[in-house]
Amino acid sequence: MCGTCGCGQPEKPQQRIIELEKDLLDENNHYAHENRQYFQEHNILAINFVSSPGAGKTTLLVKTIEALKNHFSIAVIEGDQQTDLDAQQIAATGAKVKQINTGKSCHLDAHQIGHAIKDLVLEKNSILFIENVGNLICPAMFDLGETQRVALLSVTEGDNKPLKYPDMFHSADLMIINKTDLLPHVDFNIVECSDYAKRINPSIQLMTISATKSDGMDDWLGWLSRAR
Amino acid sequence: MCGTCGCGQPEKPQQRIIELEKDLLDENNHYAHENRQYFQEHNILAINFVSSPGAGKTTLLVKTIEALKNHFSIAVIEGDQQTDLDAQQIAATGAKVKQINTGKSCHLDAHQIGHAIKDLVLEKNSILFIENVGNLICPAMFDLGETQRVALLSVTEGDNKPLKYPDMFHSADLMIINKTDLLPHVDFNIVECSDYAKRINPSIQLMTISATKSDGMDDWLGWLSRAR
Numbered sequence: 001m002c003g004t005c006g007c008g009q010p011e012k013p014q015q016r017i018i019e020l021e022k023d024l025l026d027e028n029n030h031y032a033h034e035n036r037q038y039f040q041e042h043n044i045l046a047i048n049f050v051s052s053p054g055a056g057k058t059t060l061l062v063k064t065i066e067a068l069k070n071h072f073s074i075a076v077i078e079g080d081q082q083t084d085l086d087a088q089q090i091a092a093t094g095a096k097v098k099q100i101n102t103g104k105s106c107h108l109d110a111h112q113i114g115h116a117i118k119d120l121v122l123e124k125n126s127i128l129f130i131e132n133v134g135n136l137i138c139p140a141m142f143d144l145g146e147t148q149r150v151a152l153l154s155v156t157e158g159d160n161k162p163l164k165y166p167d168m169f170h171s172a173d174l175m176i177i178n179k180t181d182l183l184p185h186v187d188f189n190i191v192e193c194s195d196y197a198k199r200i201n202p203s204i205q206l207m208t209i210s211a212t213k214s215d216g217m218d219d220w221l222g223w224l225s226r227a228r
Numbered sequence: 229m230c231g232t233c234g235c236g237q238p239e240k241p242q243q244r245i246i247e248l249e250k251d252l253l254d255e256n257n258h259y260a261h262e263n264r265q266y267f268q269e270h271n272i273l274a275i276n277f278v279s280s281p282g283a284g285k286t287t288l289l290v291k292t293i294e295a296l297k298n299h300f301s302i303a304v305i306e307g308d309q310q311t312d313l314d315a316q317q318i319a320a321t322g323a324k325v326k327q328i329n330t331g332k333s334c335h336l337d338a339h340q341i342g343h344a345i346k347d348l349v350l351e352k353n354s355i356l357f358i359e360n361v362g363n364l365i366c367p368a369m370f371d372l373g374e375t376q377r378v379a380l381l382s383v384t385e386g387d388n389k390p391l392k393y394p395d396m397f398h399s400a401d402l403m404i405i406n407k408t409d410l411l412p413h414v415d416f417n418i419v420e421c422s423d424y425a426k427r428i429n430p431s432i433q434l435m436t437i438s439a440t441k442s443d444g445m446d447d448w449l450g451w452l453s454r455a456r
Contacts, residue, residue, distance in 0.1 A: 020248055052281045053364050053393065054385025081365060083391050104395070106334065106365040134392075136281050137309060137334040137363055156384040156407065157282025163311050164362075165281065167332070179384065185410055187440075212415075 028142055031110035035145025038117065039128070045228045046128040048146035050168060052161075053134030055154040056178040058086045060211040060220075061129055065093040067221055073126035077116045079108040079133045086131060096120050107139040108132050127224075140167040148227050154179045156186055159193035166200045174205040174223065181210040256370050259338035263373025266345065267356070273456045274356040276374035278396060280389075281362030283382040284406040286314045288439040288448075289357055293321040295449055301354035305344045307336040307361045314359060324348050335367040336360050355452070368395040376455050382407045384414050387421035394428045402433045402451065409438040 039046045049057045065074050075096040078087040087099040098116045100108060113130065122128060130146060132139045151172035153161055156179060162169040169175060175197050177190060194206050207223065209216030267274045277285045293302050303324040306315040315327040326344045328336060341358065350356060358374060360367045379400035381389055384407060390397040397403060403425050405418060422434050435451065437444030 016248055017252075020244055024245075052362070052385075053389055054280065054382070080392055082394050083388070085388055085392065104369070106363070133365070134280070135334075135363055135365055137361070138366070141332070154282070154384060156382060156410070157280075160311070160313055161281055164308055164313065166310050182384070182410065182413055185413060 025141065028110045031114050032143040032145040035110055035113055035117065036147075037145075039145065039147060042122065042124045042126075044122055044124070044126050044128055045148075045224070046130065046144075046146045047224075047227075048130045048132060048139075048144050048149045049152065050132045050136075050139045050149060050172070051134060051152035052136050052154070052157055055134070055152040055157065056211045057131050057134070057152055058089055060152065060176075060178065060209070061131060062089055062093055063211055063214060063217060064129070064220070064224070065090070065095045067217065068127070068224075069094060073123040075120045075122055075126060075128050077108070077113060077120070077128065077130045079112075079131060081106075081133060102133055106133060106135050106137075107142050108144060109142050110144050113144045127228075136161065136165040136168050140165075140171050148173045150174045150176060152176050152178050153193070155182055155188040155190075159188045159190070160196060162193065162196040162200050169197050169204065170201045172201065172204055174207065176220070177206070177208045178211055180208050180215060181213045253369065256338045259342050260371040260373040263338055263341055263345065264375075265373075267373065267375060270350065270352045270354075272350055272352070272354050272356055273376075273452070274358065274372075274374045275452075275455075276358045276360060276367075276372050276377045277380065278360045278364075278367045278377060278400070279362060279380035280364050280382070280385055283362070283380040283385065284439045285359050285362070285380055286317055288380065288404075288406065288437070289359060290317055290321055291439055291442060291445060292357070292448070292452070293318070293323045295445065296355065296452075297322060301351040303348045303350055303354060303356050305336070305341060305348070305356065305358045307340075307359060309334075309361060330361055334361060334363050334365075335370050336372060337370050338372050341372045355456075364389065364393040364396050368393075368399050376401045378402045378404060380404050380406050381421070383410055383416040383418075386415075387417050388424060390421065390424040390428050397425050397432065398429045400429065400432055402435065404448070405434070405436045406439055408436050408443060409441045 051057050076090045078099045084099040087097045090097040098120050100112050149172045197204050207219050304318045306327045312327045315325045318325040326348050328340050377400045425432050435447050
């Protein structure tokens with residue numbers, strides 16, 4: 001009978017879920033370790049971009065590639081449930097891109113990344129951007145072996161998101177507050193949002209940008225330069 | 229060895245995942261059937277609200293409750309990974325509210341809803357709003373026994389989301405395009421977005437609103453009235 005709540009209904013397969021999750025995460029961590037070793041050996045900066053759907057990951061990536069493509073070899077892994085719409089935008093910049101469609105799955109995993117980096121044939125001293133599936137929950141649990149995890153939050157989503165989705169902001173190295181050009185039209189307090197993020201993750205770094213208007217890009221490109 | 233891709237790495241526990249997912253969904257469908265029967269027997273309109281984080285579900289709910297609370301008994305189930313911030317907003321309207329924190333989990337399930345409706349002691353001929361976890365992927369798979377599923381999409385998220393997250397829009401009865409007050413400031417084509425949604429789900433109904441500005445509320449309240 002139901003062991004979760006004592007309601008007398010048939011038991012949920014909780015124990016099986018917990019065991020399978022542990023196996024999945026253990027396996028994922030094994031692949032993530034391999035990816036991380038590969039990135040270190042080849043001096044590759046690998047950035048895992050995470051956010052809600054539509055927070056501006058692709059727009060920021062396109063602007064970033066345009067700014068850096070004459071200085072660095074850049075490759076991109078695009079994670080989406082369906083379509084290659086984002087990969088088409090990236091390909092138009094001239095960067096190498098590999099699309100991963102996750103189907104029913106809600107996140108990228110380290111095994112998929114291991115295959116993608118072989119397909120992409122990354123150069124030494126290059127930059128790899130991984131655009132994860134738009135989802136503030138599930139991708140938090142899956143280490144991809146990335147050098148840095150960057151969480152984008154759009155000002156249209158509300159300033160309390162770090163409290164409501166704590167795992168994601170706890171696991172991120174940097175939170176970028178994006179779409180600051182829309183601040184005059186929405187109810188969003190940057191100071192409060194930053195305080196919430198620091199409450200969840202005292203070591204998180206913070207930045208504000210408007211990717212569409214190219215505001216704050218110098219801060220972002222400077223951060224990337226230091227991360228290398 | 230890896231049966232997914234033939235890469236020679238240890239096999240992923242794919243078969244176990246598929247079996248467990250089937251068990252979980254079968255079990256969920258059993259509880260969903262019970263909930264649906266309960267709603268039908270008591271003539272309760274149960275609406276399952278789904279969207280990305282920050283698309284405006286709570287704001288729309290507060291406005292809807294304010295408009296209807298003198299005419300109907302209204303209860304709300306709030307699904308969030310963490311915090312009861314949304315439930316506090318709902319409670320301030322005077323509506324009955326039950327918070328469910330899902331922790332590591334990325335969606336509400338029908339078993340949780342079954343417990344919550346017992347705790348709420350719903351009245352006959354009442355309306356139950358279920359605000360699901362902000363996530364465009366996982367909640368699509370879990371029938372809660374609802375009368376209608378309503379997907380909110382904010383114009384700040386981009387008009388291609390029905391193509392990128394097809395399961396959610398395929399499973400919805402109504403897509404509400406929200407935050408139309410921000411249309412002058414973002415790149416979003418309502419006609420194209422509607423075409424994409426119809427391509428995924430030819431029977432989906434469509435509506436545009438601005439919950440914060442109360443634009444389109446008559447259409448929405450009319451739809452709710454017909455749904456009863």
